[in-house]
Amino acid sequence: MIRRDLAPLARIAILLAALSAGAAQAQQPAQGPRQVGTITLRTESVPLIVTLPGRAVAKAEVDIRPRVSGFVTxxxxxxxxxxxxxTPMFRIDATTYEAAVEEARANLASARAAVPQAEAAYDRSRQLQGTGSTKALLEEAQATMEKAQAAEQAATASLRLAETELSWTTITSPLAGMPSVAEVSPGDLVTSGQSDAMATVTQLDPIDVDMYEPSARMQRIRDRIDAGQVSIAQTLNAQLTLENGSSYSVTGEIVAPGYNVSTSTGSIDFRFRFQNAELRILPGMFVRGQIEIGEVEAILVPQIAATRERDGSLTAWVAEDGKAVKRRLTDEGVYQNDWIIADGLRDGEELIVNGITNLAEGAEIAPIPVEIDESGVIRDTPAQTPVTE
Known part of the structure; x- marks a missing residue:
């Protein structure tokens, strides 16, 4: 009796399950090739730009020290x-140096007064030669005249030195730049040739930036230049990215190429010079420099279409015979929004740029041509079906 009562209920449950399965099957679309957006790769000439760490250094810097001794006034x-x-920066008590100048002037006046007398005695002795004046007297008069002339020259030199030392009591800047806070105050005693600077003047416009290139990469670039794969630029210019990530608008020029490899870092130092009228770059500031070495024939891959794997390698997807194929790429840096690819892709291949989420190796795909605008946005080409992830 119990089995007869449950039989209708069991049949109803089985019927409902069948109807549900049928509805689920009806809702599932038929599986087919996955639509993906692709672009055709082309080999083109692009700038070869390397990014290097750098540090700003002052073009010139001088310590202000006294050349004479005295009290700062x-x-x-x-x-x-x-x-x-x-520009005058400091003044030292000039009393003793003014007195030295006056003394030197008096000594010069005395020496000058003795010269005409000695010259006249020599002329008389020379005119009397042969009429009673001996050769010894002539030689003595000549020696006296020459001593007087030498004394005048020495007095002139002493006056020049005294006047120079007097001028040194006003200490001026030998450099155009920004001065530091004074390390001395009025009343302090300073001495000639002291080791402590009274102040420092730093030239900030223009300013230099030292950039450091690994010697191994430099050798690789030179090998490519020798092989004709890279056309070298006529001049090396650099752009800067500041510490806050902003770009510095002024282009720098190389002033000192490096010829020595650091034994501690294995890098070569290159110095570039930048105009710095707004003083946005200060000595000691760390920056990044982008240097355009030349041009290279390479394939550009949009950054949105490539993935950096956990091991550091760069990969991208290509459409090959209706299937998705993953490629490992060798890059040589970045140009605008693209990777510069040296190896891993061929001219004319179809690169998958859209629809790559959860894409599997060997998956069947239906490539649809798309375009990427200057902002890096993927747009469908005219008369094409939109591609969705």
Whole structure:
């Protein structure tokens, strides 16, 4: 009796399960090739740009030290305000040096007064030669005249030195730049040739940036140049990226190529010079430099179409005989929004740029041509079906 009561319920359950399975099958679309967006790869000439770490250094920097001894009487500049060559910065008590100048002038006047007398005695002795004046007297008069002339020259030199030392009591800047805070105050005693600087003047415009290129990569680039794969640029210019990630608008020129490899870092130092009127770059600041070495024939791959794997290798998908194939790529840096590919792709191949999410090796695909605009946005070519992930 129990089995007869449950039989209708069992039949109803089986019927409902069958209807549900049929509805589920009806909702599933028929499987087919996956639509993907592709672009055709072309070999083209692109700039070969390397990115190097760099550090800013002052074009010139000088420590201000006294050339004469004495007490500081005045500080004549304002720290942080630029100075020019010859701008007075410090003044030293000049009393003793003014007195030395006066003494030297008096000595010069005395020496000059003795010269005409000695010259006249020599002329008389020479005119009397043969009329009673001996040769010995002539030689003595000549020696006296020459001593007087030498004394005048020595007094002139002493006066020049005294005047020079007096001028040194006003210490001027030998460099155009930005001065530091003074290390001395009025009343401090300074001595000639002391080791401690009174202040520092740093030239900030223009400013130099040292960039460091690994010697191994430099050798690889030279090998490619020798093989004719890279056409070298006529001049090496550099662009900078500052510490905050912003781009520096001024282009720098190379001033000192490197010829020595650092034993500690294995890198070669290149120095570039940048105009720095706004003082955005300061000595010691770390930057990144982009240097255009030349041009290279290569294939460009949009960055959105390539993936950096866990092992550091770069991969991308290509359409090959209606199937998706993953390729490992060898890159040589970045140009704009593209990877510069040296190996792993061939001219004319179809690169998959859209629909690559969860794409499997060997999966059947239906390539649809697309375009990538300057902003890196993928757009369908005219009269094409949109591609969705």
């Amino acid at each position: 005045e500080v004549l500049y304002d720290p942080g305000k630029p100075v020019e060559v010859g």
